[in-house]
Amino acid sequence: MSLLRRDCSSARLGVLGSLLVGTLLALFARSAAAEEITVYTTLLPTQLAPYTQSFRQSYPDISIKWLRDSSGVIAARLLSEGPRSPADVVFALASENIIQAGSAGLLLPYKPAGYDEIDRKFKDKNDPPLWSGVFAYMAAVCFNTIEAKKRGIPAPKKWSDLLDPRFKGQITMPDPASSGTGFISVSGWLQKFGEGPGWDFMEKLHPNIAIYTHSGNKPCNSASNGEFVAGISYSSEGVLDKGRGAPIDVIFPEEGVGWALSTVAILKSSKKQDAAKKFADWAVSPAANKVYSEFWEVIGRPAQRQQSSSSAVDPSTLITDNDHYWIASDRDRILKEWQSRFAGKSDPKR
Structure with missing residues (x-):
């Protein structure tokens, strides 16, 4: 009988040992997962x-x-x-x-x-x-066709078309200090037009800007829901909004776009x-x-x-030349200059 008990005990220990090993392996696998x-x-x-x-x-x-x-x-x-x-x-x-x-x-x-x-x-x-x-991702103009028609504002074909006085207070764009989408527009203009003409363009655009938003998608969303006629944003957001039924066109100005x-x-x-x-x-x-x-x-x-x-x-034919390392090295300088000129219209909600 003692031999039988010993065999049974050994068997039970073997089963318990197997269960313990199995449990540990399961826990290890769960931990790894x-x-x-x-x-x-x-x-x-x-x-x-x-x-x-x-x-x-x-x-x-x-x-x-x-x-x-x-x-x-x-x-x-x-x-x-x-x-x-x-x-x-x-x-x-x-x-x-x-x-x-x-x-x-x-x-x-x-x-x-x-x-x-x-x-x-x-x-x-x-x-x-x-x-x-x-x-x-590429800069683009989200343009509300219904609101534009009400105000007699033609669809822009060039960036310079956004300087039309009829756009006054009807454009939003992202603050480049908080939004990469805003920065690609600014850096794109500076690289495409040259620094002097680029800043001149932004100075002329500024009176038509209602607000510089914190996020990159908000200008397009605001144009889509009719708050403003135009939003300088990124193209993919416009495509999504248009797919949801928003009355907008996604416009790539013919001079080329920042990206x-x-x-x-x-x-x-x-x-x-x-x-x-x-x-x-x-x-x-x-x-x-x-x-x-x-x-x-x-x-x-x-x-x-x-x-x-x-x-x-x-779309790759629409993008301007982009010197990533120049942008990186001059980014702080560009943002400091932009803020000294235009930060007064930046969205205070951060």
Whole structure:
């Protein structure tokens, strides 16, 4: 009997041991599956779901904690936090902002898988790169056709058409100090017209501006709902509003438009660099570009671009030359000059 009890006890211990090992393995697997990276982003909350879904399909063992704000706020936060930042990755921040973070030594050099396959305009000059371009967004004018007709205001074809006195108080645009969308318009004018003529253009435009908004999409939304006739915003927001039935046209002035290259970069201070690298790999992948093509006209893998209803031509032919490193090095100077001239009409709600 004692031998039988001993055998039974051994069997029970074996079962308990197996259960314990199984439980520990399950807990370990659950813990691994719960690995979370923190991503700073400028994407709108309504855009986050498809990006999250696409990433999780590629990497189901990694979850994302999104922390979003406007590009100006995120750029300032990165420089303020330095190596103490809680973020692992920065996603969809404009190149001039991410270049400043790189110059401050905050970024991890990393060449994502598939980097060689993206458009050359989307590549960092460093080798290995500190950042990778993922998509570009373009300035455009959202023009409310109904409100314009009431006021006898013709649709603009050129930027100079916005100087028409009939537009007085009927245009909004983003504050470039808080919005990347605002900054791409300002930097685009300075590069296209030259610094002197560019500032002269903005001085002449200023009387027609009702307010400089905190966010980049608000000018288009305000034009869409009839608060103002025109909003200088980014084209994708106009396409979305028009698709929802807003009575607007999305206009690309024929001189060309400013644009910003949105990027992905890994923070050197990240304690989850392996997971962060997987995010960067995904960000330049065909899977991610499929999502980009649903929102943006110019993407890192042009062959995957969908034809946008905002333009009958390839949007890449509409963008002006863009010196990302000049913009990054002169950004503070440009913003200081802009604020000294025009900040009196900036939205006080921050």
